[in-house]
Amino acid sequence: MIRLLDNYNLTAYNTFGISAKAKTFFEFTESDELVFFLQENQLPDQYFILGGGSNLLFKNDFDGLIIYPNVPGVGEINEDRNHIYIEAGAGVEWDELVRLSVVYGLGGLENLSLIPGKVGAAPVQNVGAYGAEAKDWVYLVRAIELATGKIIEFTNEECRFAYRDSIFKNELKNKVVITSVVFRLDKFPEFNLGYGTLKAEVDKLGGGGLQNVRDAVISIRESKLPNPDLIGNAGSFFKNPVVDSDVAQSLLQANPGMPVYSASKNGKSKLAAGWLIDQCGWKGYREGNVGVHKDQALVLVNYGTATGAEVVALAEKVKQSVNKKFGIKLESEVNIIG
Numbered sequence: 001m002i003r004l005l006d007n008y009n010l011t012a013y014n015t016f017g018i019s020a021k022a023k024t025f026f027e028f029t030e031s032d033e034l035v036f037f038l039q040e041n042q043l044p045d046q047y048f049i050l051g052g053g054s055n056l057l058f059k060n061d062f063d064g065l066i067i068y069p070n071v072p073g074v075g076e077i078n079e080d081r082n083h084i085y086i087e088a089g090a091g092v093e094w095d096e097l098v099r100l101s102v103v104y105g106l107g108g109l110e111n112l113s114l115i116p117g118k119v120g121a122a123p124v125q126n127v128g129a130y131g132a133e134a135k136d137w138v139y140l141v142r143a144i145e146l147a148t149g150k151i152i153e154f155t156n157e158e159c160r161f162a163y164r165d166s167i168f169k170n171e172l173k174n175k176v177v178i179t180s181v182v183f184r185l186d187k188f189p190e191f192n193l194g195y196g197t198l199k200a201e202v203d204k205l206g207g208g209g210l211q212n213v214r215d216a217v218i219s220i221r222e223s224k225l226p227n228p229d230l231i232g233n234a235g236s237f238f239k240n241p242v243v244d245s246d247v248a249q250s251l252l253q254a255n256p257g258m259p260v261y262s263a264s265k266n267g268k269s270k271l272a273a274g275w276l277i278d279q280c281g282w283k284g285y286r287e288g289n290v291g292v293h294k295d296q297a298l299v300l301v302n303y304g305t306a307t308g309a310e311v312v313a314l315a316e317k318v319k320q321s322v323n324k325k326f327g328i329k330l331e332s333e334v335n336i337i338g
């Protein structure tokens, strides 16, 4: 099924709940429909591939084409001694896939419960939470190259996964549309409970078991993160800055108690953007329809009818104050469109 619509309202298609319109909106549910569309139409200069809209902010109306891959379906395609291979369409809600994997007793995705968004976007930023990352379970990514309409497959290695990163966020950003993802899940799950209070939460529920792990993750997330259905947001608005370790050390001397983590890159340290923002007094700040969440300084929120430009303006103020106080330039984690 395809839908091709002009001047289409995107409010329901972004978790910030920003009211923005797309000049053209193209939704498809089967790969061939996109291939045919690309044969018949020239791509405009401005276009964007939209998933669940949980990692983006529409700054203005979008004066171009939104490509919305709403491919449904989750099914087993293969198995070996220890694994079941599950293929899920790009349009499946990520958490629905996790729920089904748990119901069918397949291990791997349970720590990634309740992450908003669609399956098609999960490989893009290699979604991760509670000590787990999608990259450990993605077997194959199927996609369509926009320039040629060719169907391409990417093995796990070809996806070049890294921390919240992949080839789809770099060389192939906006160049391929992911249509489905094949996951290789464990028939004999091993639990990964080392992160934070996860084990304690699971123990409270009676100990290991995929459903208990999922329930524990959901309960921790619900207690910590604002629910986009109740208050518009796109999760962490800023990236945790990675700086030279000597920069981190001198900041630490001036600010004892500042969280510092070692980054994977040599000689680099990672700082907690939320802590830096909190120290500048932003937590709970509200300005009209936009604000900084009262418990999570890293999360900017839309209290109702904020515009994308208002959110961007607040983000700029936050960035400037962190730069002034700590000399650190924050970068946006969310994609700012327009």
Ligand SMILES: Cc1cc2nc3c(=O)[nH]c(=O)nc-3n(C[C@H](O)[C@H](O)[C@H](O)COP(=O)(O)OP(=O)(O)OC[C@H]3O[C@@H](n4cnc5c(N)ncnc54)[C@H](O)[C@@H]3O)c2cc1C
Binding pocket: 015, 048, 049, 050, 051, 052, 053, 054, 055, 056, 069, 090, 115, 116, 117, 118, 119, 120, 121, 122, 124, 125, 126, 127, 128, 129, 168, 174, 176, 177, 178, 179, 225, 226, 227, 228, 233, 234, 235, 236, 335
């Ligand atoms: C409350 C909240 C909590 C969150 N917690 C986490 C967390 O714990 N861990 C985490 O990793 N993320 C988290 N996020 C961020 C977000 O959920 C993920 O980035 C998610 O994968 C985005 O999926 P989406 O479908 O909404 O993608 P979108 O926001 O629609 O798109 C994100 C990017 O992916 C591209 N894209 C989307 N679909 C496709 C496709 N089919 N083919 C090619 N490119 C595509 C888009 O062009 C865009 O660049 C959170 C967000 C919120 C709102």
